[in-house]
Amino acid sequence: MFNGDSRGRVVVVTGAAGGIGAAIAARFAAEDRVVSLWDLDPAVHDTAAALATARTAAVHGVTIDITDADAVRAAFDRLTSEHGRVEVLAHAAGLMVGGTALDLDADDWARCLTVNATGTMLVTQRAAADMAAVGCGSIVVVTSNAAATPRVGMAAYGAAKAAATAFTRSLALQVAPLGVRVNLVSPGSTDTAMLRDMFGGTPLDDAAETALLDGDPAAYRLGIPLRRIATPADIAGAVHFLASEDARHITMHDLRVDGGATLDM
Numbered sequence: 001m002f003n004g005d006s007r008g009r010v011v012v013v014t015g016a017a018g019g020i021g022a023a024i025a026a027r028f029a030a031e032d033r034v035v036s037l038w039d040l041d042p043a044v045h046d047t048a049a050a051l052a053t054a055r056t057a058a059v060h061g062v063t064i065d066i067t068d069a070d071a072v073r074a075a076f077d078r079l080t081s082e083h084g085r086v087e088v089l090a091h092a093a094g095l096m097v098g099g100t101a102l103d104l105d106a107d108d109w110a111r112c113l114t115v116n117a118t119g120t121m122l123v124t125q126r127a128a129a130d131m132a133a134v135g136c137g138s139i140v141v142v143t144s145n146a147a148a149t150p151r152v153g154m155a156a157y158g159a160a161k162a163a164a165t166a167f168t169r170s171l172a173l174q175v176a177p178l179g180v181r182v183n184l185v186s187p188g189s190t191d192t193a194m195l196r197d198m199f200g201g202t203p204l205d206d207a208a209e210t211a212l213l214d215g216d217p218a219a220y221r222l223g224i225p226l227r228r229i230a231t232p233a234d235i236a237g238a239v240h241f242l243a244s245e246d247a248r249h250i251t252m253h254d255l256r257v258d259g260g261a262t263l264d265m
Contacts, residue, residue: 141168
């Protein structure tokens with residue numbers, strides 16, 4: 001079984017150029033692992049270089065489109081050939097597309113489903129197959145609390161994350177007897193570029209933070225009982241736990257990390 005304290009293990013983190021993905025990568029890099037950072041944004045190489053400088057781990061970046069099946073296959077093949085089998089996949093890649101259910105553009109809908117749902121399927125399917133072949137491994141998929149709670153203005157995003165969640169749980173059920181654990185982490189409002197883009201792309205000011213903490217009755221959105229916005233490190237900690245040996249008897253679980261914003265429903 002995967003040992004959370006072992007050295008030299010191979011970890012893949014998708015969506016790793018910044019935000020939650022970069023925070024997850026930093027947690028694993030601190031353990032002197034082989035950490036492969038994947039992202040469509042070429043800035044992933046800068047993130048990897050910074051982690052490699054600060055740590056002793058073997059860290060590298062890969063520019064990749066996770067919706068391209070051939071590219072995903074080639075990336076796994078190359079990584080396995082150079083560093084050995086992947087023991088942990090932390091899949092944090094995703095795309096936010098706004099718009100209400102009545103005015104959503106069909107192209108935006110398709111793009112959101114492709115990145116968030118199809119991308120999840122392609123990456124986790126290959127990782128799970130490789131892990132199942134040797135009888136061990138851990139996959140953690142970062143989804144969203146919007147997958148289970150309707151949100152005005154997040155119709156496509158919620159649907160895409162719900163599809164990714166449903167696929168992930170079905171995958172988890174299938175590979176559990178083969179020694180592979182597959183879990184989910186569902187963040188709420190987290191201080192990332194994705195959240196800031198919803199407020200004009202700048203750091204959250206007091207008014208924006210208060211709006212998130214208080215909720216919006218007109219949009220049927222509850223506030224955050226813990227009265228704080230999550231940091232990427234909060235989400236990374238949950239992912240790291242589920243990937244570790246401390247969670248060896250946990251699979252198919254959806255860990256909500258949203259400060260109570262969805263009343264854990």
